[in-house]
Amino acid sequence: MAHSVSVMVALSEGARASAAERPTESMAAMAQVAETGRHTLGELRRLLGAVRTDGETPTLEHAPQPGALQLTDLAAQFRRAGLPVRLDLAGSASADPAVGLTVYRIVQESLTNALRHARGVTQVTVGVTWSAESVTIVVQDDAPAAPGAQPPGRGILGIRERAALYAGSVEAGPAAGGGWRVLVRLFWTKERA
Structure with a gap:
């Protein structure tokens, strides 16, 4: 997940820096940030489901x-x-x-x-x-x-x-x-x- 967050930070910084001169590229970079964020959120949900301590069996599937x-x-x-x-x-x-x-x-x-x-x-x-x-x-x-x-x-x-x-x-x-x-x-x- 740390890798994904690093990618999101790098992409968003690049998009911000180039927004005025290259708006199309900036928009594409922000779309990649959103895609990476959704993927990372799914990983986080799986991780939290696996470490629940409320006595319930996790119901989320574990991705390989x-x-x-x-x-x-x-x-x-x-x-x-x-x-x-x-x-x-x-x-x-x-x-x-x-x-x-x-x-x-x-x-x-x-x-x-x-x-x-x-x-x-x-x-x-x-x-x-x-x-x-x-x-x-x-x-x-x-x-x-x-x-x-x-x-x-x-x-x-x-x-x-x-x-x-x-x-x-x-x-x-x-x-x-x-x-x-x-x-x-x-x-x-x-x-x-």
């Missing part, structure tokens, strides 16, 4: 957690939010739902960071390459370098925590050719996949 198979939908959601995302998938995704959820959340966080921080970006490339016992995730944008380096935020720390669950590694920082790059490698045993 997203996974690797929803990466295409995730990329499309960020495209609708105005982020030019290209998604490149290679190999067969792990059948382990926990691995799939981890990959999804890492890509989601990386794209949320690009939407919030990458000014002037014309392309964000997401590459996810699967092998029998690992997955490599690369998310790179082509935004011009921002003045002054900023320390990693909570999003990168969250990515590091997720990667640690899979004996993984994370590299995040300015890319050699410009822009920002996040490179994550996750590993598991065949039994877990």
Whole structure:
């Protein structure tokens, strides 16, 4: 839900800033804010239904957690939010739902960071390459370098925590050719996949 709220804030700030010069784009961004808000409200209702303490059994259905198979939908959601995302998938995704959820959340966080921080970006490339016992995730944008380096935020720390669950590694920082790059490698045993 925090990712969705971050997207809503970024979109609404962008819409406000460009309303006078680009009203059509601003209206489209606000429509995406409304769609994201409705989705987040549904998630919040499911969460509150699951943690009720009044002795009643929750009646709300629990939506399945997203996974690797929803990466295409995730990329499309960020495209609708105005982020030019290209998604490149290679190999067969792990059948382990926990691995799939981890990959999804890492890509989601990386794209949320690009939407919030990458000014002037014309392309964000997401590459996810699967092998029998690992997955490599690369998310790179082509935004011009921002003045002054900023320390990693909570999003990168969250990515590091997720990667640690899979004996993984994370590299995040300015890319050699410009822009920002996040490179994550996750590993598991065949039994877990």
